[in-house]
Every structure is written in structure tokens, then in C-alpha cells.
Amino acid sequence: xxxxxxxxxxxxxxxxxxxxxxxxxxxxxxxxxxxxxxxxxxxxxxxxxxxxxxxxxxxxxxxxxxxxxxxxxxxxxxxxxxxxxxxxxxxxxxxxxxxxxxxxxxxxxxxxxxxxxxxxxxxxxxxxxxxxxxxxxxxxxxxxxxxxxxxxxxxxxxxxxxxxxxxxxxxxxxxxxxxxxxxxxxxxxxxxxxxxxxxxxxxxxxxxxxxxxxxxxxxxxxxxxxxxxxxxxxxxxxxxxxxxxxxxxxxxxxxxxxxxxxxxxxxxxxxxxxxxxxxxxxxxxxxxxxxxxxxxxxxxxxxxxxxxxxxxxxxxxxxxxxxxxxxxxxxxxxxxxxxxxxxxxxxxxxxxxxxxxxxxxxxxxxxxxxxxxxxxxxxxxxxxxxxxx
Amino acid sequence: xxxxxxxxxxxxxxxxxxxxxxxxxxxxxxxxxxxxxxxxxxxxxxxxxxxxxxxxxxxxxxxxxxxxxxxxxxxxxxxxxxxxxxxxxxxxxxxxxxxxxxxxxxxxxxxxxxxxxxxxxxxxxxxxxxxxxxxxxxxxxxxxxxxxxxxxxxxxxxxxxxxxxxxxxxxxxxxxxxxxxxxxxxxxxxxxxxxxxxxxxxxxxxxxxxxxxxxxxxxxxxxxxxxxxxxxxxxxxxxxxxxxxxxxxxxxxxxxxxxxxxxxxxxxxxxxxxxxxxxxxxxxxxxxxxxxxxxxxxxxxxxxxxxxxxxxxxxxxxxxxxxxxxxxxxxxxxxxxxxxxxxxxxxxxxxxxxxxxxxxxxxxxxxxxxxx
Numbered sequence: 001x002x003x004x005x006x007x008x009x010x011x012x013x014x015x016x017x018x019x020x021x022x023x024x025x026x027x028x029x030x031x032x033x034x035x036x037x038x039x040x041x042x043x044x045x046x047x048x049x050x051x052x053x054x055x056x057x058x059x060x061x062x063x064x065x066x067x068x069x070x071x072x073x074x075x076x077x078x079x080x081x082x083x084x085x086x087x088x089x090x091x092x093x094x095x096x097x098x099x100x101x102x103x104x105x106x107x108x109x110x111x112x113x114x115x116x117x118x119x120x121x122x123x124x125x126x127x128x129x130x131x132x133x134x135x136x137x138x139x140x141x142x143x144x145x146x147x148x149x150x151x152x153x154x155x156x157x158x159x160x161x162x163x164x165x166x167x168x169x170x171x172x173x174x175x176x177x178x179x180x181x182x183x184x185x186x187x188x189x190x191x192x193x194x195x196x197x198x199x200x201x202x203x204x205x206x207x208x209x210x211x212x213x214x215x216x217x218x219x220x221x222x223x224x225x226x227x228x229x230x231x232x233x234x235x236x237x238x239x240x241x242x243x244x245x246x247x248x249x250x251x252x253x254x255x256x257x258x259x260x261x262x263x264x265x266x267x268x269x270x271x272x273x274x275x276x277x278x279x280x281x282x283x284x285x286x287x288x289x290x291x292x293x294x295x296x297x298x299x300x301x302x303x304x305x306x307x308x309x310x311x312x313x314x315x316x317x318x319x320x321x322x323x324x325x326x327x328x329x330x331x332x333x334x335x336x337x338x339x340x341x342x343x344x345x346x347x348x349x350x351x352x353x354x355x356x357x358x359x360x361x362x363x364x365x366x367x368x369x370x371x372x373x374x375x376x377x378x379x380x381x382x383x384x385x386x387x388x389x
Numbered sequence: 390x391x392x393x394x395x396x397x398x399x400x401x402x403x404x405x406x407x408x409x410x411x412x413x414x415x416x417x418x419x420x421x422x423x424x425x426x427x428x429x430x431x432x433x434x435x436x437x438x439x440x441x442x443x444x445x446x447x448x449x450x451x452x453x454x455x456x457x458x459x460x461x462x463x464x465x466x467x468x469x470x471x472x473x474x475x476x477x478x479x480x481x482x483x484x485x486x487x488x489x490x491x492x493x494x495x496x497x498x499x500x501x502x503x504x505x506x507x508x509x510x511x512x513x514x515x516x517x518x519x520x521x522x523x524x525x526x527x528x529x530x531x532x533x534x535x536x537x538x539x540x541x542x543x544x545x546x547x548x549x550x551x552x553x554x555x556x557x558x559x560x561x562x563x564x565x566x567x568x569x570x571x572x573x574x575x576x577x578x579x580x581x582x583x584x585x586x587x588x589x590x591x592x593x594x595x596x597x598x599x600x601x602x603x604x605x606x607x608x609x610x611x612x613x614x615x616x617x618x619x620x621x622x623x624x625x626x627x628x629x630x631x632x633x634x635x636x637x638x639x640x641x642x643x644x645x646x647x648x649x650x651x652x653x654x655x656x657x658x659x660x661x662x663x664x665x666x667x668x669x670x671x672x673x674x675x676x677x678x679x680x681x682x683x684x685x686x687x688x689x690x691x692x693x694x695x696x697x698x699x700x701x702x703x704x705x706x707x708x709x710x711x712x713x714x715x716x717x718x719x720x721x722x723x724x725x726x727x728x729x730x731x732x733x734x735x736x737x738x739x740x741x742x743x744x745x746x747x748x749x750x751x752x753x754x755x756x757x758x759x760x761x
Binding site: 339 | 504506508509510533534579580585647648651656657710714717718720721722723728729731732735739740742743745748749
């Protein structure tokens with residue numbers, strides 16, 4: 001196993017870097033530097049730029065637009081985008097529902113949805129969590145009743161990111177309440193324009209609007225929008241939750257933050273000279289870099305093992321999620337510490353570069369250890385699946 | 390008085406009240422402030438000669454913890470502790486009559502305008518200048534993050550009257566009317582909803598009688614008021630932490646997943662216990678800081694408040710982040726209480742120097758146990 005990139009991978013990284021340098025606009029870059037939020041138009045525009053190059057959905061099978069890259073190359077690609085930083089791809093589309101449709105969807109669904117996902121013609125959101133079904137996702141209550149060629153959906157989803165922009169939502173719904181909770185769940189694709197759907201925004205503590213509640217009141221969904229078989233939705237959901245693994249650690253996000261931490265510390269005076277010149281700060285920075293390097297190597301190990309086996313996802317990818325989120329949070333906090341007294345104020349126009357968003361981003365980034373299977377759930381996976389406890 | 394305060398806050402400082410206070414001008418409740426005056430809260434730390442109640446730093450600690458429990462927005466820290474701390478140490482009899490009595494009866498809000506942009510870690514670095522001509526002083530400069538600067542009826546401005554930009558000697562304090570022409574106040578909200586201001590002072594003229602304390606002797610007063618404020622901030626943070634920890638424990642008992650309250654999971658029980666340990670360690674240090682503040686040994690006070698701030702910073706980060714994690718999604722929503730306590734803790738961690746800064750101060754000192 002290689003713990004360093006080979007010549008081919010290094011050449012690939014250069015190619016990706018050059019492409020980003022030629023195509024990423026300053027506006028998109030500034031948008032990313034300022035915050036953790038997806039800017040709708042930037043996401044769509046950038047996805048189309050990548051798609052035109054054949055890099056829109058590189059991790060998909062070649063017949064549906066994939067690039068045929070190794071997992072290592074995929075992770076190099078993802079990391080370069082994060083380092084730039086370029087608009088994050090809409091993971092609900094390209095990392096979640098896309099791979100599920102490819103693996104379990106009908107021919108009709110593949111032809112109808114996949115090209116539109118690759119080109120960002122449809123914006124997808126995820127209808128999994130409910131008020132009483134968070135970590136215990138399988139206890140979800142939103143139900144779908146079959147009536148002729150339709151399902152009638154009633155219930156409520158929550159923490160639905162970017163539902164305000166969404167054309168479609170993929171949902172876990174209960175189709176059989178009489179069996180063990182995991183066995184009665186189905187996976188439905190629902191057009192957000194269908195009558196009976198209401199989206200209510202949830203404001204987060206950083207002042208932003210990213211997540212929503214989505215209510216379903218007798219929503220009529222054509223049965224052709226059922227993915228795979230009825231009552232097999234839980235299997236598809238498990239597949240989906242592990243499908244984002246090349247992007248789980250988000251190494252590039254943390255690396256890019258460390259770069260900025262250096263830049264900010266170099267221009268922030270502390271005790272009359274730049275903070276970056278202080279030993280205490282440099283020790284702290286170095287310690288975080290060591291942890292990030294360890295995670296980078298761990299990711300390489302997980303990805304190379306997966307490249308060889310072509311099998312089910314390695315439960316070790318939970319390490320990537322736990323450590324990756326912890327480091328994203330530690331680096332977002334480091335930026336707050338560098339700001340010191342300037343971290344107190346909310347964003348305002350008088351103080352408008354990316355540094356004004358640092359504290360808000362620290363607040364917002366608490367989410368990464370909560371969503372997509374909380375770190376508690378990930379540790380349970382490690383304890384049960386790897387350690388056999 | 391503690392009982393009256395607890396009752397007042399329970400009655401008038403529920404979370405939805407706080408929203409209303411924050412949303413309306415001036416961003417806090419004048420009605421609550423009047424009630425603070427009524428129960429003697431505003432008089433507490435002032436001496437009886439200036440109309441106060443001779444309260445000690447330990448009394449202030451008790452009050453600040455209660456205010457922290459409700460993440461109150463009123464200018465108690467800025468007016469009574471910080472600016473009040475300056476007045477208690479340096480105001481003349483006339484100034485006590487014209488300023489302190491009005492502070493005590495609740496009719497005057499005073500803010501200290503000392504900090505300037507880019508001076509973190511250099512408390513004596515004052516770029517604002519004051520030049521004397523006859524019986525007048527002309528002040529010019531810029532102050533940053535003045536707490537409640539927009540509702541202040543009076544500013545205490547620090548200015549350099551002699552010496553090099555970072556000299557401890559040569560700083561003088563002036564009482565200045567913020568409504569004076571040539572003062573430009575730009576206000577904004579802090580992350581906890583409190584208001585603060587950047588203040589531009591362009592050749593403002595004040596009489597010699599506006600001096601608080603002696604010429605060139607301001608830093609000593611500033612520093613000792615800052616120690617008092619640090620001890621108060623530590624106590625406030627303990628109040629915020631206790632309340633947030635209690636909310637978290639209640640939630641662990643009430644929130645069900647997998648058919649049981651999530652507090653049944655030992656992994657979460659241990660983390661709640663870690664939070665509790667962090668809380669009690671913080672409480673100990675807040676008490677230590679308050680008690681040491683009652684002594685006359687300035688080196689010991691400086692060490693005590695810095696070491697308290699280190700412990701508070703660490704406990705606040707652990708408790709704030711862990712609480713949000715255990716609440717899950719609702720912990721980061723605006724409509725739910727816990728996230729606001731987390732934000733307040735983040736703010737208090739950074740206010741008057743974060744843990745790293747105070748560690749840095751401690752490493753240059755003689756060592757906490759060598760004094761004994």
C-alpha cells in the first residue's frame with residue numbers, strides 16, 4: 001500500500017489544480033471563503049463547468065458520466081476543490097440520491113434523473129430525519145399509503161438542508177407499520193412542486209437559513225417514483241449513508257482553514273507583534289497539522305483497501321467521519337481564537353471580509369458532528385462492527 | 390437581595406422576554422434596569438460614602454452568576470462593574486455626586502471606552518491622544534467594541550497624555566458626554582445580542598474637571614478595574630454554564646431514541662459527568678478570583694483572575710460544545726434556548742482575553758504555587 005501519491009497521481013493533481021485555476025471565478029471563491037453556506041447560483045454554475053469537462057460526477061460509473069478514477073484520485077479531486085475553495089457540490093444530488101438511483105433505480109429513473117443531476121438541472125434535498133427520528137432514524141413515522149398508481153404521503157421531515165431551493169426530495173417513508181421498524185420503510189422520489197408540500201425555514205444560531213421543516217399533507221406521488229422494491233428503503237438508506245465516504249473527512253476543508261489561519265495570524269497583532277511569531281500559537285498550529293496529517297494517511301489507507309476489495313464500505317470510514325468532523329471544528333475554532341476580541345461582533349458592513357464570518361462559521365460548523373450519522377452513531381458502528389463489542 | 394434578584398429574573402427574564410428586550414431599542418430593558426436599581430443591585434459594589442452598599446467582589450460574583458443564568462442583556466457588567474470600577478477607584482467627591490449617584494439610581498448609563506483595534510495583548514497601548522491647552526483638554530482617537538456604547542449617557546475615555554504608545558505611565562481617563570459634537574458612534578450587535586460600539590473621537594474638548602483620577606495615572610486604575618471585571622465575567626460564565634448544563638441533563642432525561650431516554654446510555658452519562666466536573670472546576674476558580682480580588686496583593690490578584698479565566702475558558706468550551714452536540718439539531722437553532730447559551734459562552738471565552746492569552750500571562754509570572 002502506498003502512503004504517498006505516485007507520479008501519475010501527482011500529475012493528476014496538477015491537472016485538476018490548473019483546471020480550477022482557469023475556471024473558478026473570484027466571486028465563487030470569495031463566496032466560499034465567507035461562509036459555510038451553499039450559494040445556489042454558484043453551485044449550479046460550477047457543477048455545469050465540471051460536468052462539461054466530464055468531472056461533474058467522477059465517482060459514478062462511466063456509463064452515467066463517471067470519470068473512471070481510482071478512489072485515491074477521487075479524493076485528490078475532492079480535496080483540490082475544497083482547497084481552492086470551489087463551491088461544494090450538492091452532496092444530496094451527486095453523492096446521495098445519484099448513487100442510489102444508479103444502484104437500485106429503474107431504467108426510467110436512471111434516464112430521467114441522472115443526466116439532470118450531473119448537470120445540476122434539478123436540485124435535490126434529503127427527507128430522512130424527523131422530529132422524533134434523529135439518531136434512531138428507523139423509527140420514522142412519515143407514511144405512504146398505496147392507492148392505485150400513487151402513494152399518498154403524510155408526515156413531517158426536518159433538518160432538510162436547502163429545501164428552499166429544491167426541485168425534488170428523496171424521502172424515507174413508512175409503507176408497512178406492522179413489521180419490525182427497519183423492514184417497513186420505502187425510498188420515494190417526490191417532486192417538490194406537488195400540492196400538499198409546505199417548507200418552513202429553521203433559522204440557525206449563526207443567523208443563517210440552511211435547514212427547513214418539510215410537511216406533507218396528502219401528497220400524491222406516482223408509484224413509478226418508488227426506488228427499488230417497496231419496504232427495502234432501509235437497505236438503500238444504509239447504502240446512501242456510506243456513499244459519501246470519499247468526501248467524509250473533508251480534509252481539504254480543514255487544510256484550507258489552516259492555510260487561512262496562518263494568513264490571519266500573520267496579520268493579527270498580539271502583544272505588539274504578529275501572532276504567528278508566537279511560540280504558543282505555532283505549537284497549537286503544529287499540533288493540529290499533525291492530527292490532520294494522520295487523518296490524511298488514514299484516509300489513504302481506507303481508500304486503498306476499498307479500491308482493492310470493490311466491496312461494501314469499510315466501517316473504518318467512520319473514523320474519517322469522526323476525526324474529519326472534529327478537525328473541521330477544531331480548525332474553525334482556531335480561527336476564532338486568532339481573532340480574539342474581534343470574534344465578538346456579528347457580521348456587519350464595516351467589517352466585511354471573510355474574517356467577519358469566522359465566529360458565525362464556528363457556530364454553524366457544530367453541525368458536522370451531528371448530521372449524516374452523528375459522531376455518537378459512528379462510534380457505535382466502530383464499537384460494534386470493528387471491535388465486536 | 391439575591392432572593393429578590395432570583396425572583397425578578399424568574400418572573401421577567403424568561404427566554405421569550407429576552408427576545409423582546411433584544412429586539413427593541415436600546416437592546417435591553419430599561420424597566421428591568423429600574424427594578425435592578427430598586428432592589429439595590431446597582432448600588433451594591435459602591436461604597437456607602439458614594440451612596441452604595443459596600444458590597445464585596447464576592448457579592449458581585451453572586452449577582453453575576455444569576456445574570457449569567459438568564460443571559461441578561463442589561464449593561465450591568467459595563468456600567469456597574471467596569472465603568473463603576475473606575476469610578477470607585479478614582480472619582481472625586483464631586484464626581485461621585487454628579488455621576489455615581491445617578492448610576493446607582495439607574496438614571497445614568499456609563500461605558501468604558503478603552504480598547505482600541507489591534508491592541509490585543511497590549512493593554513497599555515493607547516493611541517487616542519489628549520492634549521492640554523489652558524483649562525481644556527482636546528481628545529482625538531478611535532475606540533473599539535465599547536460595550537453598550539450606543540446607550541451610554543457618559544463615556545469614560547482613556548487617552549495618552551504622555552509617554553510612548555505602549556507605556557503604562559501616561560494614560561489619563563476622561564468623562565466625556567457621548568452626545569458631544571465630534572463624537573461619532575457606530576453600533577452593532579455582538580454574537581450574544583448585546584450591543585457594542587466603535588467610537589471615533591475627533592478633537593473633542595473637555596474641561597479639566599472631566600479628568601477621572603490624576604493625569605498620567607490612568608493605567609493603574611484601568612488595570613485594577615479590569616481585574617474586578619474579569620472576576621465578574623468568570624462568575625457570569627459559571628451562571629451560563631450551570632444553566633446550560635442543567636438544560637442538557639433535563640434533555641437527556643426527556644429525549645427518547647431507540648425507545649429509551651438517551652440519558653440511559655452510559656456514553657452520554659459519562660459526558661454529562663465530564664461537563665459537571667468542568668462546571669465545578671470553573672465555579673471553584675470563579676470563587677477563587679472573587680476572593681483574591683478582596684486582597685491588596687496586586688500580583689496575586691492578577692494571577693488569580695488570569696488562572697480563573699483559563700479554567701473558565703476551557704470549561705466554557707467543553708460545556709458549550711458538548712451541550713450542543715447532545716441536543717443535536719435543535720442545539721443549533723435560533724428558536725431554542727441552548728444555542729444562545731453556547732454563543733454567550735463563546736463570547737465570554739473571548740472577552741477580556743481567551744484562555745491562551747491568560748496562560749501566556751501566567752507563564753511569564755512566578756508560578757501559582759510559589760506565592761504560598
